[in-house]
Amino acid sequence: MPHSDTLDADKIQTNLKTKWLGKKIVIFKSTASTNDIAAEYSKSKDNDGLVVLTEQQTKGRGRTGNKWVSGISDSILCSILLTNSSCNAELLSLTCPIAVTEAIGHKVKIKWPNDILINNKKVAGILLETKSCRNDKFFIIGIGINCHQKSFPVELKQTATSLDIETHTKCDRILLIKRLLTSMEHWLNIAENNPAKIIERWRKLSILLGKRITVIYNRRRFTGNCIGIDPEKGLILQLDRGAVRMFDASLSTIEKS
Ligand code: BTN
Numbered sequence: 001m002p003h004s005d006t007l008d009a010d011k012i013q014t015n016l017k018t019k020w021l022g023k024k025i026v027i028f029k030s031t032a033s034t035n036d037i038a039a040e041y042s043k044s045k046d047n048d049g050l051v052v053l054t055e056q057q058t059k060g061r062g063r064t065g066n067k068w069v070s071g072i073s074d075s076i077l078c079s080i081l082l083t084n085s086s087c088n089a090e091l092l093s094l095t096c097p098i099a100v101t102e103a104i105g106h107k108v109k110i111k112w113p114n115d116i117l118i119n120n121k122k123v124a125g126i127l128l129e130t131k132s133c134r135n136d137k138f139f140i141i142g143i144g145i146n147c148h149q150k151s152f153p154v155e156l157k158q159t160a161t162s163l164d165i166e167t168h169t170k171c172d173r174i175l176l177i178k179r180l181l182t183s184m185e186h187w188l189n190i191a192e193n194n195p196a197k198i199i200e201r202w203r204k205l206s207i208l209l210g211k212r213i214t215v216i217y218n219r220r221r222f223t224g225n226c227i228g229i230d231p232e233k234g235l236i237l238q239l240d241r242g243a244v245r246m247f248d249a250s251l252s253t254i255e256k257s
Helices: 009-013 032-042 089-104 163-168 172-195 196-205
Strands: 025-028 051-054 075-082 106-112 114-120 122-133 137-145 212-217 220-230 234-239 243-248 253-256
Touching: 009 025, 009 172, 025 032, 032 051, 032 075, 032 122, 032 137, 075 172, 089 106, 089 114, 089 122, 089 137, 089 172, 089 196, 106 163, 106 196, 137 172, 172 196, 212 234, 220 243
Parallel strands: 025 051
Antiparallel strands: 051 075, 075 137, 106 114, 114 122, 122 137, 212 220, 212 253, 220 234, 234 243
16 A cells, blocks of 8 residues: 555654644645744644644745645645744744755755755745734744656756655655654754854754855845855855945845856
8 A cells, every 4th residue: 555644743742752743733735825824823832833734725925925736745844833833933034944955855955045856956945934923022933845746847847856855755744744843953952052153053954155156135236255154144145346235135146156
């Protein structure tokens, strides 16, 4: 009988070694966007670490206003709610890709801000959203991981991939979600206590460090050499024009080279 990796909260929570992440898991067959569902749960502080998963999204969204499209049960479509984090958005946007990268495995790299690549093709993306309600601030970490896609539309063929394509096997989404939650909790704890370690790990996993790149920021193009990352101010570029400038993750994209 073929092995099924249909989303199942009991299976995910069995032997899950996390302390606070994934204690509550909400699963849908179909929903507009898991990030929207997580936002609804943010009214209660008790929902810190809540995880939303779905087999299908009808209005999945990516960064910079893009759509995030996936066939039914082809991907991990996941949102994690943080109601108690003391981290700033910039540090979180460095931490989440590290956690996703390590959950997926070796040969996986980060393209700042939030693309996860295998063999230079995008296998996962992260949409970090910040909301505030009165004095409370909370974060929603939206993660899409391509798992069972066999091919991609022509406009994505050169740039997108899936775990099944790259590994020539059928990945098990349940196992991968367990690894994702474990890795995410581990790295979020480190972000709270030792941000320097996040920078160190990010530098090892980044494909942009030391490269000449163009950042599009506020519709303007800035070209230079990527010389580092700052946990509060974002990517550091030694501009061709001479100055050193930093770019925050929420407003930046990297021009395709
Ligand atoms: C990107 O690379 O542009 C980010 C993609 C993030 C997609 C995920 S899928 C789960 C969550 N819900 C959404 O609507 N988006 C994120």
